[in-house]
Amino acid sequence: xxxxxxxxxxxxxxxxxxxxxxxxxxxxxxxxxxxxxxxxxxxxxxxxxxxxxxxxxxxxxxxxxxxxxxxxxxxxxxxxxxxxxxxxxxxxxxxxxxxxxxxxxxxxxxxxxxxxxxxxxxxxxxxxxxxxxxxxxxxxxxxxxxxxxxxxxxxxxxxxxxxxxxxxxxxxxxxxxxxxxxxxxxxxxxxxxxxxxxxxxxxxxxxxxxxxxxxxxxxxxxxxxxxxxxxxxxxxxxxxxxxxxxxxxxxxxxxxxxxxxxxxxxxxxxxxxxxxxxxxxxxxxxxxxxxxxxxxxxxxxxxxxxxxxxxxxxxxxxxxxxxxxxxxxxxxxx
Amino acid sequence: xxxxxxxxxxxxxxxxxxxxxxxxxxxxxxxxxxxxxxxxxxxxxxxxxxxxxxxxxxxxxxxxxxxxxxxxxxxxxxxxxxxxxxxxxxxxxxxxxxxxxxxxxxxxxxxxxxxxxxxxxxxxxxxxxxxxxxxxxxxxxxxxxxxxxxxxxxxxxxxxxxxxxxxxxxxxxxxxxxxxxxxxxxxxxxxxxxxxxxxxxxxxxxxxxxxxxxxxxxxxxxxxxxxxxxxxxxxxxxxxxxxxxxxxxxxxxxxxxxxxxxxxxxxxxxxxxxxxxxxxxxxxxxxxxxxxxxxxxxxxxxxxxxxxxxxxxxxxxxxxxxxxxxxxx
Numbered sequence: 001x002x003x004x005x006x007x008x009x010x011x012x013x014x015x016x017x018x019x020x021x022x023x024x025x026x027x028x029x030x031x032x033x034x035x036x037x038x039x040x041x042x043x044x045x046x047x048x049x050x051x052x053x054x055x056x057x058x059x060x061x062x063x064x065x066x067x068x069x070x071x072x073x074x075x076x077x078x079x080x081x082x083x084x085x086x087x088x089x090x091x092x093x094x095x096x097x098x099x100x101x102x103x104x105x106x107x108x109x110x111x112x113x114x115x116x117x118x119x120x121x122x123x124x125x126x127x128x129x130x131x132x133x134x135x136x137x138x139x140x141x142x143x144x145x146x147x148x149x150x151x152x153x154x155x156x157x158x159x160x161x162x163x164x165x166x167x168x169x170x171x172x173x174x175x176x177x178x179x180x181x182x183x184x185x186x187x188x189x190x191x192x193x194x195x196x197x198x199x200x201x202x203x204x205x206x207x208x209x210x211x212x213x214x215x216x217x218x219x220x221x222x223x224x225x226x227x228x229x230x231x232x233x234x235x236x237x238x239x240x241x242x243x244x245x246x247x248x249x250x251x252x253x254x255x256x257x258x259x260x261x262x263x264x265x266x267x268x269x270x271x272x273x274x275x276x277x278x279x280x281x282x283x284x285x286x287x288x289x290x291x292x293x294x295x296x297x298x299x300x301x302x303x304x305x306x307x308x309x310x311x312x313x314x315x316x317x318x319x320x321x322x323x324x325x326x327x328x329x330x331x332x333x334x
Numbered sequence: 335x336x337x338x339x340x341x342x343x344x345x346x347x348x349x350x351x352x353x354x355x356x357x358x359x360x361x362x363x364x365x366x367x368x369x370x371x372x373x374x375x376x377x378x379x380x381x382x383x384x385x386x387x388x389x390x391x392x393x394x395x396x397x398x399x400x401x402x403x404x405x406x407x408x409x410x411x412x413x414x415x416x417x418x419x420x421x422x423x424x425x426x427x428x429x430x431x432x433x434x435x436x437x438x439x440x441x442x443x444x445x446x447x448x449x450x451x452x453x454x455x456x457x458x459x460x461x462x463x464x465x466x467x468x469x470x471x472x473x474x475x476x477x478x479x480x481x482x483x484x485x486x487x488x489x490x491x492x493x494x495x496x497x498x499x500x501x502x503x504x505x506x507x508x509x510x511x512x513x514x515x516x517x518x519x520x521x522x523x524x525x526x527x528x529x530x531x532x533x534x535x536x537x538x539x540x541x542x543x544x545x546x547x548x549x550x551x552x553x554x555x556x557x558x559x560x561x562x563x564x565x566x567x568x569x570x571x572x573x574x575x576x577x578x579x580x581x582x583x584x585x586x587x588x589x590x591x592x593x594x595x596x597x598x599x600x601x602x603x604x605x606x607x608x609x610x611x612x613x614x615x616x617x618x619x620x621x622x623x624x625x626x627x628x629x630x631x632x633x634x635x636x637x638x639x640x641x642x643x644x645x646x647x648x649x650x651x652x653x654x655x656x657x658x659x660x661x662x663x
Contacts, residue, residue: 086566089562090562090563091564094562103555106652107652117564154653165559
């Protein structure tokens with residue numbers, strides 16, 4: 001299977017007061033056509049920065065892509081010019097952001113904001129773009145789309161606005177849809193609806209989806225494959241079922257254990273809410289030549305502090321970067 | 335329809351405000367010692383009490399204050415602002431004669447300062463550490479700190495005296511008779527320096543404001559969305575960002591309009607621009623109460639109308655306001 005989107009050895013550096021920090025450190029992953037890949041990790045792990053790098057929207061200064069390549073269907077986007085990137089954004093790759101409340105422009109109607117994209121990329125007339133926008137609103141299950149098209153964002157609820165964002169992102173039938181924590185700002189009841197919607201509309205438009213999240217629950221629900229990131233590095237990658245059942249990196253195991261289980265019996269091994277002690281290191285530590293997770297790891301050994309963990313290919317689809325891999329037989333959810 | 339209701343409501347409020355201004359002006363003027371009879375007496379080098387009483391009677395100044403006030407209101411309602419004892423002309427005629435010159439000055443100053451201020455602000459916000467940005471910072475500091483009359487005199491020295499590009503003062507060149515297009519060009523030529531002087535403060539104000547709000551808006555989520563949609567740089571900045579960044583500018587433009595009107599008085603004096611400001615100064619010196627009251631009334635009318643227009647404009651630019659009001663009604 002050839003990759004639709006291929007990120008290879010991507011390094012993004014930020015210039016900070018303490019020097020240059022690699023917010024994304026030698027990251028590689030592939031995205032197949034139509035598949036749903038999830039980027040998981042805590043805040044500050046470089047997930048959103050990866051998305052912005054793919055979109056060509058890294059804020060510069062202070063950021064810049066230092067090395068690597070991002071290719072979409074064989075075309076290296078990092079070498080594409082501004083004009084070409086503008087043609088790619090919103091048309092071939094589009095993005096749904098975390099904050100539906102502030103991501104729509106308050107002074108334009110939602111119809112205008114959807115049809116604007118269509119007019120720009122598909123060369124549609126105003127009338128055609130409006131008709132298609134109504135269709136898109138209908139596709140994202142907004143009731144009375146012909147009337148809603150004239151609404152301003154403040155007249156819609158958060159869930160509705162996120163639907164509009166999805167309609168906007170999918171209007172041009174992009175090959176890749178990047179959803180950056182699309183449900184984090186929404187009510188839990190709305191989350192499931194948005195996921196269902198993304199799955200359905202994504203399938204219909206045949207878009208491959210990159211879902212960025214910190215919630216393993218969302219991953220289990222949405223994704224087919226997972227890339228776990230920590231402090232700008234990929235620490236584990238694999239199919240969702242493998243990762244959830246046999247996480248090999250201690251951090252992945254920690255993330256899974258953090259998902260609260262309402263109906264589970266509370267026991268000594270499984271207290272009500274689990275946490276990973278400590279927090280993501282500050283940017284200034286990002287280039288560290290050991291394992292960045294070492295300070296928080298319960299399996300840490302001397303080597304972890306001295307050498308950057310090598311990637312171990314566990315199965316053809318699963319790999320992890322750790323000196324002291326978790327045994328395969330330990331199941332977190334047992 | 336709802337727009338109409340709100341407009342009417344605002345007009346009603348404006349009228350009430352004007353009435354309050356009238357009462358306040360009238361009382362204030364009568365609090366000051368001395369009246370027109372004293373002024374005439376002073377000019378004549380002294381008059382006997384009998385003649386002064388006769389003057390007061392002729393002009394209705396012997397009536398009780400509330401009666402004078404009611405009479406004044408009654409005539410104002412008929413657009414009769416009284417008779418100027420000093421100019422021997424009806425005040426309304428006097429004001430309407432001078433009003434166009436003042437309106438030309440303040441409106442052109444307002445338009446130019448908003449345009450220049452916003453453009454400078456946008457350029458500065460795009461490159462917060464660039465040359466224009468520093469220029470805007472310095473300009474707003476100087477422009478805001480320098481008194482209008484000083485700026486005016488400096489501009490006269492620079493561009494009328496040292497480099498004689500523009501005339502020193504007045505609205506037209508009285509030595510040549512001009513009509514039609516030539517007359518308009520002549521007026522515009524005379525307008526440049528006073529307009530720039532008046533605009534200088536407000537260019538400073540608007541550019542700083544536009545820079546700050548544009549910086550704010552450029553960092554917002556919806557601008558990132560606009561970029562993620564693949565829109566051109568021009569569309570991102572001038573369609574998505576500027577429309578939002580203009581909101582505080584419009585608010586301020588309405589608020590400082592009264593400042594422009596009062597600034598015009600100084601500018602008119604410096605450039606002997608034949609407008610309401612020059613008239614006001616002369617009328618104050620001559621203790622010409624009806625004229626002063628008339629001018630105060632007209633300038634408050636101008637400010638009220640300007641605020642009304644700002645309000646309407648704001649409603650057009652920002653859709654969120656409309657619904658907030660309609661849900662209230």
